[in-house]
Structures are given as C-alpha cells and as structure tokens.
Amino acid sequence: MNTLIDTSRTVGDLVTEREARGDVLESLGIDFCCGGRRTLKQACREAHLPVCRVLDKLAAADIAAADAPAVNWSRASMSDLVDNIVSTHHVFLRRELPALYARIDKVCLVHGDAHPELLEIRALFRQLRRELEDHMAKEEIDVFPACKAIELRPAAARKEGLAAAIAELETEHARVGEAIHKIRHLSSGYAVPADGCRTYKLVMEGLARLEQNTHQHVHKENNILLPKARRKL
Ligand SMILES: [Fe+2]
Numbered sequence: 001m002n003t004l005i006d007t008s009r010t011v012g013d014l015v016t017e018r019e020a021r022g023d024v025l026e027s028l029g030i031d032f033c034c035g036g037r038r039t040l041k042q043a044c045r046e047a048h049l050p051v052c053r054v055l056d057k058l059a060a061a062d063i064a065a066a067d068a069p070a071v072n073w074s075r076a077s078m079s080d081l082v083d084n085i086v087s088t089h090h091v092f093l094r095r096e097l098p099a100l101y102a103r104i105d106k107v108c109l110v111h112g113d114a115h116p117e118l119l120e121i122r123a124l125f126r127q128l129r130r131e132l133e134d135h136m137a138k139e140e141i142d143v144f145p146a147c148k149a150i151e152l153r154p155a156a157a158r159k160e161g162l163a164a165a166i167a168e169l170e171t172e173h174a175r176v177g178e179a180i181h182k183i184r185h186l187s188s189g190y191a192v193p194a195d196g197c198r199t200y201k202l203v204m205e206g207l208a209r210l211e212q213n214t215h216q217h218v219h220k221e222n223n224i225l226l227p228k229a230r231r232k233l
C-alpha cells in the first residue's frame with residue numbers, strides 16, 4: 001500500500017496540493033468540492049472503495065504529474081486565485097453554457113421521443129445555466145472584489161454582510177452540485193445510446209466536461225478562497 005498520502009487529510013486539501021488528484025477522485029465518484037472537508041478515509045468509506053486502491057491511483061497520478069508545474073492555490077494570494085477562477089472557470093462557463101444548451105435543444109428535437117430523459121436534462125440544464133450565470137455575477141460584482149479588498153486593506157475593507165454572502169455562495173454551490181449529479185444520473189453517466197448521433201455524443205462529452213470543470217471550480221472557491229476570506233473577517 002502507498003503510505004505517502006495521509007488518509008486523515010481532507011480530500012479538498014489533497015486536491016489543493018495537486019490538482020491532478022481531482023481527476024482521480026472524479027473518476028472514482030468521490031466528491032472533493034462540496035464534500036471536500038471529509039478525510040480521505042471517510043470519503044473512501046462513503047464511496048465503498050478500499051482505501052489502498054484509491055491511494056495507489058493517487059500515487060500514480062502524482063508520479064505522472066511530477067514533471068508538470070503544480071500550482072498550490074492555498075499559497076497564492078486571494079487576488080491571484082480570484083483572477084484564475086474568473087479567467088479559467090467563469091470564461092469556460094460563459095463559453096460552454098450557451099453552446100451546450102443549443103446542442104441539447106437540438107438533440108431533444110431529434111431524440112426526445114425515444115429518450116424522454118433528454119427533456120428532463122434540458123429542463124435541469126436550463127435552470128442550472130440561469131443559476132450559474134446569476135451566481136457568477138454575484139461573485140464578480142460583490143464577493144470577489146470584497147476578497148481582494150480585504151487582502152489589500154483589511155482595516156478599510158467592507159466586512160459587514162460578507163459572511164452571509166459567502167454562506168449564500170456555498171449553499172448555491174451545493175445546489176449546482178446536486179443539479180449536475182441529477183444530470184449525470186439521468187444520462188446514465190453521460191452514456192451515448194446505440195442510436196445516438198454525433199451531436200448526442202457531443203452533448204454527453206460537453207456535460208462530462210462541465211461536471212469536471214465545475215468540480216475544480218467549486219473546489220477552489222469552497223475549499224481555498226472562501227475559507228481564506230472568512231479567516232480575515
Ligand atoms: Fe465561481
């Protein structure tokens with residue numbers, strides 16, 4: 001068994017240290033963003049996975065990523081982390097959400113009768129898109145500038161209302177996680193049926209990419225940025 005990773009550390013912490021570990025946990029169905037405060041041991045138990053198997057996979061990912069420059073965002077400033085979140089994840093969502101919705105709509109027209117679950121996925125996705133757009137606006141207009149200000153001039157920064165705004169973002173993250181989980185379930189893990197066309201395949205690939213990107217996105221906010229901001233209040 002690999003013993004380099006301490007199983008009493010939280011899964012959020014482990015991914016913060018090395019982003020590639022998130023892909024391993026993702027592939028095993030272990031939530032590291034909204035469920036990032038659980039220890040690795042706990043998370044394995046809840047996912048009914050042997051700890052040694054998970055440790056071996058994490059160790060393999062560490063070896064594979066050893067030459068790649070690893071960014072540990074917990075050591076970065078809140079300002080740099082906010083800029084990374086916006087330029088990486090918010091830009092991704094603003095590009096992907098409309099394009100993916102158009103494709104889901106098209107697939108519903110062609111395959112909706114044979115695969116009625118697509119109609120449910122479209123309704124969930126429409127709601128998810130609206131919520132994510134409102135959520136990102138709230139972050140960019142309100143909470144992220146407050147995080148930057150609190151870091152630069154803690155004494156002068158606006159603090160009242162920030163704790164409540166942070167808690168609200170965390171609640172919204174949990175809701176986003178639930179919606180994505182439902183979409184995964186309805187699509188049987190983003191499976192393409194035998195009669196699925198090329199667009200159907202692109203939709204499933206797009207949904208899987210959305211899930212993966214959103215888990216890293218929410219991880220950076222829930223497990224690094226927002227706790228850091230809370231400590232400054
Ligand atoms: Fe965000």
Ligand SMILES: [Fe+2]
Nearest residue numbers: 135139169221
């Ligand atoms: Fe967020």
